[in-house]
Amino acid sequence: MKVSLTVNGSAIETEILPLLRLSGFLRDVLGLTGLKEGCCEGECGACTVLLDQKPVNSCLMLAFQAQGHEILTIEGLGKADITGLQQAFLDVGAVQCGYCTPGMVLAAEGLLRANPCPDEGEIRHGLAGNICRCTGFETIVQAVFSESAVRQGMGR
Amino acid sequence: MMPLAIAVPADVAELRAAIVSSMNPVRFLAGGTDMLIAGRALPEAGLLIDITRVADMAFISTDGSDICIGAATTVATVASHPGLRARLPALCNAAAQCGSVQIRNRATIGGNIANAAPAADLMPVLTVAGALLRLIGRDGMQSEILLGDYTPAHGLITDVILPGAGLLRRSAFVKLGPREDLAISRLNLALLADFQNGCFGAVRIAAGALSHAPLILSFAEAALSGRKLEAAVLRDFLSTLAAEVDAAIPGRNSQLYKRRAIAGLGLDLIAQALGLSPRDRLFEEAVE
Ligand SMILES: Cc1cc2nc3c(=O)[nH]c(=O)nc-3n(C[C@H](O)[C@H](O)[C@H](O)COP(=O)(O)OP(=O)(O)OC[C@H]3O[C@@H](n4cnc5c(N)ncnc54)[C@H](O)[C@@H]3O)c2cc1C
Ligand code: FES
Ligand code: FES
Numbered sequence: 001m002k003v004s005l006t007v008n009g010s011a012i013e014t015e016i017l018p019l020l021r022l023s024g025f026l027r028d029v030l031g032l033t034g035l036k037e038g039c040c041e042g043e044c045g046a047c048t049v050l051l052d053q054k055p056v057n058s059c060l061m062l063a064f065q066a067q068g069h070e071i072l073t074i075e076g077l078g079k080a081d082i083t084g085l086q087q088a089f090l091d092v093g094a095v096q097c098g099y100c101t102p103g104m105v106l107a108a109e110g111l112l113r114a115n116p117c118p119d120e121g122e123i124r125h126g127l128a129g130n131i132c133r134c135t136g137f138e139t140i141v142q143a144v145f146s147e148s149a150v151r152q153g154m155g156r
Numbered sequence: 157m158m159p160l161a162i163a164v165p166a167d168v169a170e171l172r173a174a175i176v177s178s179m180n181p182v183r184f185l186a187g188g189t190d191m192l193i194a195g196r197a198l199p200e201a202g203l204l205i206d207i208t209r210v211a212d213m214a215f216i217s218t219d220g221s222d223i224c225i226g227a228a229t230t231v232a233t234v235a236s237h238p239g240l241r242a243r244l245p246a247l248c249n250a251a252a253q254c255g256s257v258q259i260r261n262r263a264t265i266g267g268n269i270a271n272a273a274p275a276a277d278l279m280p281v282l283t284v285a286g287a288l289l290r291l292i293g294r295d296g297m298q299s300e301i302l303l304g305d306y307t308p309a310h311g312l313i314t315d316v317i318l319p320g321a322g323l324l325r326r327s328a329f330v331k332l333g334p335r336e337d338l339a340i341s342r343l344n345l346a347l348l349a350d351f352q353n354g355c356f357g358a359v360r361i362a363a364g365a366l367s368h369a370p371l372i373l374s375f376a377e378a379a380l381s382g383r384k385l386e387a388a389v390l391r392d393f394l395s396t397l398a399a400e401v402d403a404a405i406p407g408r409n410s411q412l413y414k415r416r417a418i419a420g421l422g423l424d425l426i427a428q429a430l431g432l433s434p435r436d437r438l439f440e441e442a443v444e
Contacts, residue, residue: 001162018162019198041193042259043338054232057258060192062185064162065206107257128337129256 005066007032008076016063023047026073034074034102038131047071048103048110055110057129074102077109084150085109088143096134101141104130108144115131116151118144160199164206168292168314172209174313176296178203184312186228187262189255190271205312207266213314214264218243221320227266227313232257234265234278244285244289244318246327246346249428250277253331256338266313267308273340274369279296279303280346280362283370286322290315304369323349324358328429330421331364341365343414345373345425349380356380361425366404373400376422385430390423390442397422419443 004013007030016025023040026032026049038046040059045057050072059069077083086105088094095101104127111118111126118126123144124137132140158180165171175182181202185191191198213228218239225234234240254260254268254277268278269289283385287303293311295340300317301310326349333339344364350357359380362370375396383389401415423442427434 018160018204021192042189042193042255045256045258048258051261054261055258056261057189059194060188060259060262062188062192062206064164065185065188065208067164110257125337126257129258 001064003064003067005068006070008071008073009058018062019065020063021059022049022061022063022066022071023058025066026058026071028149029063032073036099038099039116042129044100044103045107045127046100046103048106048130050106050110052148053110053113055107055129072106072109074106077105085112085143085147087151088147092112092137092139092142092146094139094143100130100132100134104132104140108140108147111144112148112151117148120145157382158201160201161203162206163203166209167211168213170310171205171207172292172296173294174205175294176205182294184270186264186267187230189259189263190267190273205412208264209313210242216240221322223318223323225316225318226317228264229254229266230261231263231265231268231278232260235260244281244327246329246348246429247278247281247285250281250329250331250344250346253277253329259338265316269313269316270308271302272369273306274367275341275344275365276365277329277331277341277344280344280364280370281327282316282318283362283372284346284348284360285318288319289313290317322348324350324360326351326429328425330424330428332417333422337435342410343417343421345418345421346370347425347429348364349429351385351430355384356382363400363404363418367402370398371404373397376400385426385438386405387438387441387444390426390438393426394419394422394442 003016020075023037036046038044042057042060048055049058123141163174183199183204185206207228212225215226216237217224226322231251231254235248241248268276288300291299291311329346331341331344347361349359359377359378361373364370379393381394397418398415405411424434
């Protein structure tokens with residue numbers, strides 16, 4: 001079947017198998033390997049992408065369901081360079097093995113777009129669908145806090 | 157059999173035509189947060205109908221006497237709808253505690269019902285609210301049935317109706333999971349009640365994850381109905397809750413744990429419904 005959608009700002013039209021998951025389409029067909037397929041059960045969040053600005057698990061959607069929608073993967077987040085949010089993750093050491101990072105950053109980006117000024121509880125609740133087995137989450141929360149402050153014009 | 161065909165109807169007329177015209181088995185796909193979990197068999201033949209594009213199946217209407225919710229409405233929308241929060245906050249609270257942001261952005265209310273999971277979080281609230289389901293059957297005909305009578309064999313749920321007459325002024329939902337967020341309920345409770353001048357009027361309570369479907373806790377309801385809010389009444393209420401657990405899951409490994417846990421949940425339920433702090437002295441006296 002045919003699907004047309006926008007991925008990282010580019011219009012794409014292609015033939016796909018009906019039961020191909022969005023995660024498989026993005027990784028295997030488009031080569032966007034930033035997102036990971038950790039569990040395929042909605043538990044780990046490593047496959048998180050933004051669908052029309054909102055975080056979703058790309059493993060729990062069929063690719064044809066993205067017809068007409070806008071998908072943002074980690075590859076499309078910064079145009080030429082990494083974004084302030086990604087830099088904040090690096091600055092506070094919120095990246096260790098990096099497996100969770102693309103999904104975590106996109107979940108955080110989705111959170112900040114919906115709620116520019118989250119408190120700690122809201123950050124933890126907003127990132128509850130993303131599991132990190134390395135960092136212990138503290139630094140991730142700090143990174144999101146710090147980026148939120150920058151976006152409020154309060155500096156890092 | 158023919159290989160799997162996909163239909164993505166744009167409106168109810170197309171949807172009905174797709175259902176009726178298929179000679180092969182028909183399955184529905186909404187948010188996919190249950191159906192697409194790895195390891196679950198996906199249909200290889202027949203017709204798979206994606207209902208997420210059907211116009212007028214994703215809406216919440218709270219202006220009339222009845223509340224009406226389109227079956228393809230996402231759990232995130234249910235959680236954040238101001239009109240619904242004003243009339244049935246328990247349903248918003250239950251939705252806000254389903255899964256993660258990612259899950260809530262895709263999961264639908266229809267999927268939560270059709271999925272028939274014992275721990276489904278919206279189900280106890282819909283049960284105490286006396287929900288009716290509007291359906292389209294395999295023959296394309298529309299019908300309405302009680303939530304508790306629904307099985308997937310009835311077909312597609314198009315709307316969830318919460319009759320105005322059954323909506324009481326106070327409502328609450330609480331859940332106990334293995335962790336704070338992204339947790340399938342080990343136990344959940346929903347309550348609707350009237351409460352005036354320090355006294356309960358009508359009370360309806362249902363529990364999830366104690367049986368295959370939400371269980372109406374009629375003894376716990378009777379312990380509160382028509383009675384004053386005071387420690388002795390709450391003590392009665394707590395002992396009926398424990399008895400309800402004993403009757404529902406006798407001898408089950410989780411019986412001991414759930415009969416203890418339900419006390420704390422029960423008091424949180426009352427606190428939420430009445431806008432009290434769970435640390436209110438009244439609740440301390442009730443457990444002394
Ligand atoms: C990680 C994770 C966490 C979760 N946490 C929770 C939780 O905390 N609480 C909770 O209650 N649930 C939870 N769930 C379960 C699931 O997200 C919900 O049950 C959800 O509401 C299902 O809706 P859906 O639209 O995604 O269903 P789908 O996966 O699209 O469909 C599920 C089933 O329902 C059928 N169906 C869907 N819509 C209709 C309809 N309108 N009429 C008839 N049949 C229909 C489908 O054919 C399928 O058989 C969780 C799931 C995951 C993966
Ligand atoms: S791979 Fe999608 S949530 Fe784990
Ligand atoms: S950095 Fe290793 S899983 Fe998060």
